[in-house]
Amino acid sequence: MTTAEQGLLDTFGRRAVDLRVSLTDRCNLRCTYCMPEEGMQWLAKDTLLTDDEIVRLVGIAVRELGIREVRFTGGEPLLRPGLVGIVARCAELTPRPELSLTTNGIGLARTASALKAAGLDRINVSLDTLDRETFRTLSRRDRQGDVMAGLAAAEAAGLLPVKLNAVLMRGVNDHEAPDLLAWSLERGYELRFIEQMPLDAQHGWVRTNMITAEEILERLSARFTLTPEPSAARGAAPAERWLVDGGPGRVGVIASVTRPFCRACDRTRLTADGQVRNCLFATEETDLRGALRAGGADTDIAELWRKAMWGKKAAAGTDAPAGIEAPAFHQPARPMSAIGG
Known part of the structure; x- marks a missing residue:
């Protein structure tokens, strides 16, 4: 068996084949569930991986470790x-x-064609509301x-x-769920609702404010x-999916909090400053x-990467299958914007 076939295994038998690469911790929005309006401390420029370093690490992941999917994230990539x-260089591997x-879509109008030509296969765009004023409230930007x-x-x-x-968000845009789905189906977009996770920079997450998967489906x-x-049909995908009115349209729900899917997780993560995280909620990192x-x-x-993944916990950085719902869960110090989605 080659080293790539051995891959990135952990002690629970999970194999990571999906790499999330954060390209920056910076963002041009200030979404309330992610970061405060002011006062964010960004990573120093000299700590960020260079373009060459990113491509080299992705190459190692693909050739040596069996990675088959690469998602570029941020911040805002x-x-x-x-x-x-x-x-383009990763497409040549x-x-x-x-x-x-994964992007907030700002700037996509001028880059979509170039990204497709470079070899990008698909895209995920964050859109929490169809209402302009609600968008301004949530993102603090118009x-x-x-x-x-x-x-x-x-498209x-x-x-x-x-x-x-x-x-x-409860009391902000939760009433828009059916409208968001109808709008997406009309345009042929695939919509996924995500339970709000405790990954905000201000550590202000409160479970009772979260709209659960059950509520979304209701x-x-x-x-x-x-x-x-x-x-x-789900495989290792985080989203549970439903056919809408018999199909072909579908909708997904990612219930990271109330319906953890960690036992099928196939992801490894690389931060913009070159740290491997074996879990979104890991409290330890490995410096590549x-x-x-x-x-x-x-x-x-x-080999460093293999060792980092071998120590992956059972669920959400804990030894308990309940993950975020477990008493042992602790929110990681890094926010989502610095980890990469």
Whole structure:
């Protein structure tokens, strides 16, 4: 068996084949569930991986560790000046990984065509509301028009299927769930609702403010007939999916809090400053940037990565299957914007 076939295993028998690469911790929105309006401390420029370092680490992951899918995230990855070049170089790797991007959509109108030409396969765009004023309240920026233009550009460029991510906030946009789904179905977008997770920079998450998967499905079922897809179709995907009114349209719900899916997790994460995280909620990291800059060989870096993944906990950084709901859960010091989605 080759080293790539051995892959990134942990003690629970899970194998990571999906790499999330954060390109920056910076963002041009200030969404209330993610970060405060002011006072964020950004990573120092000299700590960030260079374009060459990112491509090298992705190459090691693909060739040595069996990674098959690479998702570029942030912060907001469209703020990374070298993004198109990074995508193009990763698309030239052998074996070629599937390449995707998670973005807030701002700036996508001017970059979608270039990203498609560089080799990007598909895109996920965050859109929590259809109402401009609610968008301004949630994101603290009046940029909804830019997001809508970005979605149109992604569709025109052939970055299909266009997937949407939405977080519902109690008393703010939770009433919009059916409207968001109807709007998405009309345009052929695939919508996924995500339970709000304790990954905000201000550590202000309160469970009672979170709209649960059960509540989301209740709101949707008031207008639509939802038929669960077979569990076998889900695989390691975090979203449970339902056919809407018999299909072909679908909707997904990512219930990280109330319905943890950690036992099927197949992800590994690389932060913008070169740290491997074996879980979104991990409290420990492994430094690959230091090994790179000290002249480490690809095989040495791959071994560091394997060791980091071997120690992955059962669920959400804990030894308890309940994950975030477990008494032992502790919110990681890094917020989502610094970890990468």
